Amino acid sequence: MAIAYRQQIDDDTEFALWKIEETADELYKQLKLDDTEKAYTKKLSKSKRYLHWLGTRVLLRKMLGTEEYIDAKVDSHGKPYLVSLPYHISLSHSFDYAAVMISKTRHVGIDIEQVKEKVERIAHKFMLPNELAFIEDKHKIQQLYVCWCAKEAVYKCYGQKEISFADNISLQPFTFQHHDVLQARLHKGHVNIDYEVGYLQYQDYMIGYVKG
Structure with missing residues (x-):
C-alpha cells in the first residue's frame, strides 16, 4: 500500500498516513534494521503491535525518501528521535493505520485514533468540566x-513525562469541523506553552497534529 494521505503543514513540516494492508514479512523486507532492532521485533512478532511498529518505520522511510539505514531511538521520556538525520519526528498508529509527522525545524506531535463510542465513558478522565461544557451533542463523539x-x-510534542491531560493541557472552545484547528495550552509549574493544534477526520479515524 502506498501513502494513503499526506499533508504539508509548512515548508519544513508534514505528516502522512499509511494504511497497513501488507503482511509483517512484506513490511519487514522494506526496512533496514540493526541487531538491537531485529531482536526487539522478534519480541513483538505475530502481534498487532508488531505490524504497527513496522508500519510507522516503513512510512518514515517513505517520507524521508531514503533507502539507507535510519537510526531512530527513543529518549528517557519515550519520545522518538533520529540520531543522524536533521528531523524531529512523531509516530502514532491505530488499528489499520500508521501516522508519522516530521519537521526540520520544530518539535512535532501526532496522534491517530479510530473513532468509537466508548470515548464518552472516559471523557471525564481527560477533560475538564469547562471543556465538557462546550461539547456539542450533534458531534459529541x-x-x-x-x-x-x-x-x-x-x-508528544512537549515530550516530557508526568503530564496530565486533564490537569496540564487545556483546550479553548471550538466548533467541530472535519478539518480545522483549535487552541491548546500546556501549563505545569513555570511552564506555559500555547499551541495551535490541527485536526482531521479521515474516514472513521481522527488525527491530531501540532508543531512546537
Missing part, C-alpha cells in the same frame, strides 16, 4: 476524539 487527539499530540 467526534469532538471528544478531537480533544483526546489534540491533547495527545501536545503531550
